[in-house]
Each structure stands twice: as C-alpha cells, then as structure tokens.
Amino acid sequence: MTEAAAPVLAVAGLRKEFGELVAVDDVSFALPEAGSLAIVGESGSGKTTVAKMIVGLERPTKGTIVACGNDRSKPARSASDRRRRGREVQIVFQDPYTSLDPRQTVEATLDEILRLHHGWPKERRRERVRELTDLVGLDARQSRALPRGLSGGQRQRVAIARALAAEPRILILDESVAALDVSIQAQVLNLLADIRDETSVSFVLISHDLAVVRQLAEETIVMWRGRVVERGATGRVLDDPQDDYTKQLRASVPRPGWKPQRRSVVATEEA
Amino acid sequence: MSTTAAAVSADATPRRGAFSLLKATGPVGIGAAVVIALATLVAIFGPLLAPYDPTLSDLSLSWVAPTGGHLLGFDGQGRDLLSRLLVGARTSILGPLAVVILCMLAGTVLAVTAAWRRGAVDAAISSGLDIMFAFPGILLAVLAASVFGAGLLAAAVALAIAYTPYVARVLRGAALKERSQQYVAALEVQGVSARAICMQHLVPNMLPLIVAQSTILFGYAMVDLAAISFLGLGVQPPNPDWGVMISENQAGIVQGYPLSALLPGLCIVLVVVAFNVLGERLFEQAQKARQ
Amino acid sequence: MSASRPVAGAATTAGHRPNAALLQVERLTVRLPVEGAQREVLRDVSFDIRGGEALGLVGESGSGKSMTARAIDRLLPAGAEVDGSIRFDGGEVGSLTGGDLRRYRGLVAMIFQDPRAHVNPVRRIGDFMTEALRTNLDVPRSTAERRAVHMLAQVGIEDGERRLRQYPHELSGGLLQRVMIAAALLTEPRLLLADEPTTALDVTTQAEVMAILHDLRREFDLAMLFITHDLELAAAVCDRTVVMYAGQLVEMRSAARLHDDPLHPYTAALAAARPDIGQSARRLRAIPGRPLSAFEAPQGECAFAPRCPHAVDECRTGVPELVDLDGGRSRCVRASELRGRLGVAAGD
Numbered sequence: 001m002t003e004a005a006a007p008v009l010a011v012a013g014l015r016k017e018f019g020e021l022v023a024v025d026d027v028s029f030a031l032p033e034a035g036s037l038a039i040v041g042e043s044g045s046g047k048t049t050v051a052k053m054i055v056g057l058e059r060p061t062k063g064t065i066v067a068c069g070n071d072r073s074k075p076a077r078s079a080s081d082r083r084r085r086g087r088e089v090q091i092v093f094q095d096p097y098t099s100l101d102p103r104q105t106v107e108a109t110l111d112e113i114l115r116l117h118h119g120w121p122k123e124r125r126r127e128r129v130r131e132l133t134d135l136v137g138l139d140a141r142q143s144r145a146l147p148r149g150l151s152g153g154q155r156q157r158v159a160i161a162r163a164l165a166a167e168p169r170i171l172i173l174d175e176s177v178a179a180l181d182v183s184i185q186a187q188v189l190n191l192l193a194d195i196r197d198e199t200s201v202s203f204v205l206i207s208h209d210l211a212v213v214r215q216l217a218e219e220t221i222v223m224w225r226g227r228v229v230e231r232g233a234t235g236r237v238l239d240d241p242q243d244d245y246t247k248q249l250r251a252s253v254p255r256p257g258w259k260p261q262r263r264s265v266v267a268t269e270e271a
Numbered sequence: 272m273s274t275t276a277a278a279v280s281a282d283a284t285p286r287r288g289a290f291s292l293l294k295a296t297g298p299v300g301i302g303a304a305v306v307i308a309l310a311t312l313v314a315i316f317g318p319l320l321a322p323y324d325p326t327l328s329d330l331s332l333s334w335v336a337p338t339g340g341h342l343l344g345f346d347g348q349g350r351d352l353l354s355r356l357l358v359g360a361r362t363s364i365l366g367p368l369a370v371v372i373l374c375m376l377a378g379t380v381l382a383v384t385a386a387w388r389r390g391a392v393d394a395a396i397s398s399g400l401d402i403m404f405a406f407p408g409i410l411l412a413v414l415a416a417s418v419f420g421a422g423l424l425a426a427a428v429a430l431a432i433a434y435t436p437y438v439a440r441v442l443r444g445a446a447l448k449e450r451s452q453q454y455v456a457a458l459e460v461q462g463v464s465a466r467a468i469c470m471q472h473l474v475p476n477m478l479p480l481i482v483a484q485s486t487i488l489f490g491y492a493m494v495d496l497a498a499i500s501f502l503g504l505g506v507q508p509p510n511p512d513w514g515v516m517i518s519e520n521q522a523g524i525v526q527g528y529p530l531s532a533l534l535p536g537l538c539i540v541l542v543v544v545a546f547n548v549l550g551e552r553l554f555e556q557a558q559k560a561r562q
Numbered sequence: 563m564s565a566s567r568p569v570a571g572a573a574t575t576a577g578h579r580p581n582a583a584l585l586q587v588e589r590l591t592v593r594l595p596v597e598g599a600q601r602e603v604l605r606d607v608s609f610d611i612r613g614g615e616a617l618g619l620v621g622e623s624g625s626g627k628s629m630t631a632r633a634i635d636r637l638l639p640a641g642a643e644v645d646g647s648i649r650f651d652g653g654e655v656g657s658l659t660g661g662d663l664r665r666y667r668g669l670v671a672m673i674f675q676d677p678r679a680h681v682n683p684v685r686r687i688g689d690f691m692t693e694a695l696r697t698n699l700d701v702p703r704s705t706a707e708r709r710a711v712h713m714l715a716q717v718g719i720e721d722g723e724r725r726l727r728q729y730p731h732e733l734s735g736g737l738l739q740r741v742m743i744a745a746a747l748l749t750e751p752r753l754l755l756a757d758e759p760t761t762a763l764d765v766t767t768q769a770e771v772m773a774i775l776h777d778l779r780r781e782f783d784l785a786m787l788f789i790t791h792d793l794e795l796a797a798a799v800c801d802r803t804v805v806m807y808a809g810q811l812v813e814m815r816s817a818a819r820l821h822d823d824p825l826h827p828y829t830a831a832l833a834a835a836r837p838d839i840g841q842s843a844r845r846l847r848a849i850p851g852r853p854l855s856a857f858e859a860p861q862g863e864c865a866f867a868p869r870c871p872h873a874v875d876e877c878r879t880g881v882p883e884l885v886d887l888d889g890g891r892s893r894c895v896r897a898s899e900l901r902g903r904l905g906v907a908a909g910d
Binding site for chain 1: 452454457459461462463464471472475476
C-alpha cells in the first residue's frame with residue numbers, strides 16, 4: 001500500500017468499555033480515498049460498536065478517529081459541527097423496517113436532508129431529490145409513497161439515498177443487505193458498486209457474510225471479541241487465512257459437499 | 272408475514288385526511304364526533320343562543336315544569352334551565368380543555384426530555400414524577416383554593432399539575448420506543464439537532480397516543496372540575512356551570528323536581544362518553560394506519 | 563427408542579416401512595385473510611418426505627415456505643382455508659382433534675427461527691422442556707427432567723441440571739436454539755420441521771447447530787423438513803431440495819445436483835444471484851423485479867415468467883404443470899429444452 005495520499009478515514013487505538021465489558025480493544029485501520037474496507041465478525045466481535053463510534057453514536061473510551069482530516073474522537077461541539085460531520089461520514093443500517101420515519105414520504109425524507117445541508121431553493125432541491133431517487137432505482141410512484149407502501153429492498157434504497165443526500169466521503173454499510181432476499185440483495189450490491197463508480201465515495205462494510213465481503217470490499221479486517229485478529233487484501237484473507245478464528249469462520253460457510261463439524265470444545269457460552 | 276402486508280398496501284398514499292380517518296371510525300365514532308362538535312358550538316356561542324338571561328331569578332317560579340317559551344322549565348332559584356345549560360357549557364367545556372392542554376404540554380415535554388437524554392436526567396425526572404403521583408387531583412385543588420381562593424383558574428391549574436405525571440409516564444414509554452428506532456439514529460448521524468428530531472419526528476409519531484390520552488383526560492377533567500365546582504371550590508354561583516348546577520339543585524331531587532339536577536349531569540355524561548368513544552376509535556385507526 | 567403410538571387412522575400400526583412416505587402433502591392450497599379478502603398464499607403444493615430423510619425447502623419472501631410448515635403442524639392463523647391433503651403415516655392430519663392432535667404434535671416437532679419469540683420468558687427452561695412429556699404423555703416430572711438433561715447433553719450442553727433451572731434470557735441465541743432442538747426431540751418425534759433455525763445465528767454457531775442436527779437425525783432416524791432461504795446450506799445438509807416461488811413448488815431435485823444442474827430458471831437465477839466467496843464479480847446477475855406472493859403473481863400463466871430470462875409466449879398461455887425430468891421435477895414448460903444450459907457455470 002502506497003502512502004501517496006492521506007487516508008480518508010484513520011482509526012487508531014480505538015477502545016470502548018461498557019462498564020466491565022471491553023467491547024472494542026485496540027482497533028486500528030485506515031481507509032484510502034475511494035477504497036473499500038470490510039470489518040468482518042460475528043456477534044460480540046465489536047464491529048457494530050466500531051461503526052457507531054465512527055459516526056458518533058457511541059463515544060470512544062480511548063483512541064482517535066480522523067475522518068476527512070478532522071478529528072472526531074470527541075463529541076461535536078456545535079450544530080454546524082454536527083452537520084459537517086454528517087457530510088463526512090454517513091451510515092446505512094441493517095433493518096429496513098425501522099430506518100425510515102413512518103410518517104414521511106420518500107421525497108419528504110430526502111428533502112429534509114437536503115434542506116439541512118444545503119441552502120438551496122425549492123426547485124433545486126426537488127431536482128436533486130429526483131436525481132437521488134433515479135440513482136437508487138426508485139420510480140415516481142415509489143418516491144411519493146410512505147415507507148409502509150414499500151418493500152424491504154425498496155426501503156433500503158431509500159436509506160441509501162438518504163445517506164447519499166448528504167454527499168458524504170465515507171459510507172458505512174452496517175449489515176445493510178443482511179435482511180434482504182437473495183435476489184434483492186444482488187440488486188442492492190450492484191447498486192452500491194455503481195454508486196462507488198459514479199461518486200468515488202469510500203465504503204466501510206460491516207458484515208458477517210463472507211461472500212458479500214468478497215464482492216464489495218478490497219481490504220478486510222477480521223474482528224473477534226473486540227480485537228483485530230487478521231487483516232489484509234480480501235482475497236488473501238479469505239483464500240489463505242492465517243488466524244485460527246478466520247480459518248474457522250471460512251470453514252463454516254456452507255457449500256456443496258460441506259459437512260458441518262462439531263467443535264471439540266463443548267459450549268460454555270453465557271448470554 | 273410482513274411481505275404480504277407490504278405488498279398489498281403497495282399503493283399507500285400519504286397521510287389520509289382527517290375526514291377519512293373519522294369516517295373509518297364507523298357510525299359510533301361519527302356520532303361521538305357530532306356530539307363533541309355540538310358541545311363545542313354551544314360552548315362558544317352559548318350566551319348568544321340562550322333565550323333568556325341565565326342569572327335572572329324569580330323565586331316565585333322555582334321548580335316550575337317546562338311551559339310556554341321555557342323548554343326545560345326553571346331551576347330551584349327560578350332561572351330558565353335551558354339558558355343556564357347553554358351558557359354553563361362554556362366553563363364546563365373550556366375548563367377541562369385548559370386542563371388538558373396544560374397537562375399534555377407539560378407531560379409531553381417531560382416525557383420526551385427524559386426519553387431523549389436518558390441516564391441521569393431520566394432518573395431525575397422519573398423520581399420527580401413519582402413524587403407528584405402522591406398528590407391526588409381533588410386534594411391539590413382544595414389546597415389551591417385555600418391558597419388562591421376559590422375559582423376556575425386555580426382549580427384547573429391544580430388539576431393539570433395532578434394529571435401531568437400520568438401523562439408523562441405513558442408518553443415516556445412511547446417516546447423511549449420511538450427514540451430507539453433506527454431512523455432516529457440516522458437523523459442524529461445526519462447532524463439534525465435534538466430539538467428538531469424530537470419536535471418533527473418523535474412527537475408526531477406519538478400523536479395517536481397523545482390524542483387518545485387527551486380525550487380520556489378530558490373526560491376525567493370534566494368530571495373532576497364538576498366535582499370541584501360541586502364542592503364550591505371551583506366556579507362560583509351564580510355563574511352557570513354544570514357541576515355547580517348539580518350542587519345547587521340537589522334538593523330538588525328529593526322534592527320531586529329532578530330535572531334541574533339530572534339534566535346538567537346528563538350533559539356531562541354525554542360529552543365525556545363522546546370524548547372517550549371517539550378517542551378510543553381514533554387511536555385504533557391510527558394504530559392500524561401505522562402498520 | 564420406544565415404539566411411537568400410531569396416529570388415529572394410520573394404515574400401518576407396527577413401526578414404519580423404511581422407504582414408505584412418512585409425510586405426504588398433496589395439492590395443498592392455503593388461503594389467508596389479507597386486508598379483508600381471502601388470498602392464496604400456497605397453490606397446489608405436493609411433495610413427500612420419507613422416514614429419516616432430510617428435505618430442504620428453499621424460497622424467498624412470499625414463496626410460502628413458512629406457511630407450508632405451519633400447515634403441516636396445524637399452526638395456520640385464524641381464518642385460513644385449506645384445500646388438499648396432508649397425510650402423516652397414512653392418516654389425514656387435517657381432521658385430527660383433541661388427544662389425537664396432541665399425539666401428532668409429539669410426533670411432528672417444530673423449531674423456529676427466533677427461539678425467544680416461541681418461549682415463555684417467565685418460565686424456567688426445565689418447565690418448558692418437560693411440559694409436553696408431563697401433560698401429553700403423563701411422564702412423572704423427575705423422569706422427564708432426567709430425560710431433558712440427557713437430551714441437553716446430546717446437543718452439547720453438559721451442565722444440564724443447572725440449565726434447567728435457568729430462564730431463557732440467561733442464554734445466548736445459539737444456546738437457546740440448542741435447547742429448543744433438545745426440547746423438540748424429547749417427545750421422540752419422527753419428523754422435525756425446522757423453519758430457518760439457523761438464520762439468526764452466527765455462521766460458526768450455525769455450523770455447530772447443523773452438525774448437531776445431522777448427528778441427532780442419524781441417531782433417532784428422524785426425518786426433517788428444513789426451511790431456508792440459503793440454497794447452499796440446503797444443498798449441503800439435505801438429501802433432496804424443493805424450491806418454491808410465489809406459493810408454488812417450482813423444482814424438486816436431489817440436493818447434490820441442484821446447484822450444478824438446476825431444472826428451473828428460478829433456481830438457476832437464485833444460485834447465480836448470490837455473490838461468490840471465491841471471487842468478486844464485476845456485476846452480480848440480479849433478477850429484475852422482486853419475489854411475489856401467490857396472490858400477487860400473474861394468474862393463468864407461469865408465476866416467474868415476468869422475471870425470467872428464458873420466457874417465451876408459451877409460458878404465458880397457462881400455469882405450467884410439474885414435469886418429471888432426470889429424477890427431479892420442474893414446473894417449467896421449457897425444462898427439458900433448457901436442460902444443461904441453466905447451470906451456474908453455463909452462460910445465459
């Protein structure tokens with residue numbers, strides 16, 4: 001990896017404690033401009049907590065987060081500061097059924113974000129709303145609909161459009177396709193690839209699904225119980241894993257001829 | 272299961288108008304709405320509609336049954352009953368309205384603040400509410416009367432204070448649930464201010480509950496205020512007020528002239544039931560629409 | 563394993579013949595009340611499950627896969643209308659009542675995707691696990707608890723006595739799902755209906771749970787209907803796989819051959835739409851449109867035709883029948899013509 005340009009997102013020594021529990025322990029990584037990084041892990045790995053810290057929904061116990069050259073390790077001080085951070089990093093969540101305000105049409109949802117970030121007149125905003133809905137593949141009827149008139153896949157498209165309305169440099173996808181049907185998932189993955197081509201936004205992909213990671217991410221870090229256990233180019237990490245956990249993860253993916261193995265260690269996990 | 276429902280409402284267009292929501296409550300709901308509308312009209316135009324001066328008293332006519340131009344007869348003090356009912360509607364309805372507006376405002380602010388800030392702020396507000404729960408409405412009204420003197424305003428404020436913890440408790444649950452939805456997190460990440468999120472998103476999504484609470488509380492407030500006036504601590508005679516009228520004309524019941532005490536009671540019951548029925552059905556419809 | 567009590571009306575009484583169909587679903591059609599009207603969610607579904615066999619049921623939203631399991635276990639929502647027949651061990655399931663129905667539920671057990679939604683949070687694990695044994699089979703509590711502890715050990719939970727006294731919220735999702743499996747097996751069922759049992763679990767936990775199911779099935783000669791949206795998972799753990807779309811069965815195939823030699827365009831499209839863990843594609847081959855329920859799909863023609871890359875006029879003239887082909891079945895009029903050209907490796 002060349003150090004030619006500064007990374008658009010740099011995380012160093014990130015740590016999060018919830019009382020006694022250490023959810024994230026000494027996590028560091030860098031995302032290059034227009035790059036794509038996947039954070040792979042299962043429940044309890046801390047990957048979602050890392051995402052929340054980057055967007056400011058959780059506050060790091062220790063460590064630094066620098067996005068677009070600005071430090072965001074501490075909470076934002078002012079309203080304009082918060083808005084600026086919103087224009088740097090955006091997020092698309094997993095659950096399409098709660099990530100939209102049920103009382104707002106798609107157009108109203110997008111318009112609100114445009115009004116927040118840009119002082120544009122009504123006509124310009126309306127035009128931009130149309131551009132965004134076109135970009136994510138929603139037609140006129142869907143744009144005027146309330147969330148309850150849209151399917152899960154369509155709602156995720158709205159969530160993506162809303163995130164893009166802020167014109168962020170970094171887009172975090174927190175298991176954004178996990179709740180979708182396979183055929184819809186493919187459509188949304190293609191959409192995300194197209195968006196990357198058209199806008200050069202950088203992706204951070206949080207996922208437990210290794211095939212999705214292979215499809216979308218160039219670099220991968222693997223998290224287990226709060227720590228990074230492996231990192232590298234996605235192809236290398238998946239084809240030639242070095243860490244035991246990564247190997248186990250890779251071996252657990254169903255494929256023709258796969259015979260599930262019971263672990264020799266008996267389950268002792270607590271809730 | 273959600274796919275089937277979503278597919279069928281694929282043509283859901285934005286928020287139905289108030290009228291279609293009302294129509295959906297069925298004939299009973301519409302009937303209740305009509306009663307409330309009439310009561311509101313009377314509350315506003317009562318004095319203009321009253322055929323006679325409600326305070327004009329002629330003791331020689333006390334308890335006289337309906338006759339001539341006096342459709343409902345006279346009360347114990349010889350005053351035209353119909354006129355007193357029409358004019359009394361004003362305080363009987365506007366009084367509870369003031370109570371509801373005050374306690375809903377206070378309760379909503381407290382609930383949303385507690386739910387948004389969570390942690391120590393929530394704990395402090397909840398403890399404060401617990402303390403307020405200890406004061407029943409009527410007792411507070413009596414206290415207010417002894418401090419500020421008897422009158423509608425003191426009674427209404429006292430009741431509003433007494434009702435606030437109930438409102439806040441119910442709304443806090445709804446506010447917490449709404450706050451934990453992912454769209455709120457998405458708006459926070461966008462940089463929308465806490466106040467904007469609460470006022471433009473959180474509270475509007477709690478509207479069905481707020482409306483339902485308001486209508487139920489209106490009923491309670493109406494009865495409580497009538498009771499307070501009945502005790503002589505609220506609206507003062509000779510002002511017509513349905514609660515006061517019941518008190519003044521109690522004697523008539525045992526003497527064989529029940530009309531002047533029963534009719535104001537009937538008015539109270541009618542309006543309270545109408546509010547409860549409508550509120551409940553509106554809530555149901557709003558819940559269904561949210562699916 | 564004790565001899566199972568026969569279901570009322572069963573043709574056989576002494577055990578089951580090894581390759582006779584244990585469960586026979588024939589022309590099952592189900593209508594549910596949706597927004598006031600009765601709408602079809604399952605249309606003309608027919609398949610068999612033999613004793614000890616694992617049948618995979620694969621589909622997306624609206625395919626009707628969950629409804630099929632519920633119909634078999636008599637768990638359809640109120641107002642459902644059922645046509646067609648479901649026979650277990652020769653006896654008609656739809657007409658069972660009272661004691662017979664309870665015995666049937668002991669023979670056909672079901673586990674769900676989200677165990678927490680199907681367990682009473684204020685009752686201990688032990689209560690919940692032993693309930694069916696105590697109430698339906700009159701087993702004394704101490705015996706029932708001993709069996710529960712033994713079964714927990716079989717699913718990899720060693721400290722069974724302690725677990726019996728715990729509450730559901732004290733266990734993780736994976737652990738609770740194992741408990742559900744153990745509980746389901748306590749009544750010595752002959753058929754297990756598993757509705758996406760591992761979808762909500764981590765992939766490593768999923769592997770563990772699938773291994774447990776595999777071992778237990780072999781030990782208890784248990785048949786399984788395994789419902790999932792994951793084609794690869796079904797292909798790996800089942801003997802045969804059935805693919806459903808818009809409430810209809812569109813393909814039935816031995817699991818090993820489904821992925822490489824599908825007989826229906828939908829199956830092929832589903833397999834092709836999935837990203838490949840071995841390499842990144844420039845673009846995934848997404849299916850245009852979205853999966854439909856039975857009542858949303860166009861009537862009087864192939865339900866998949868609007869989204870099918872191989873559709874021709876003939877596909878829209880009537881609902882295609884299931885045709886037998888090379889040991890499998892396909893609901894495509896062009897099945898034999900497209901044979902060999904639908905595979906993931908082959909192009910369109």
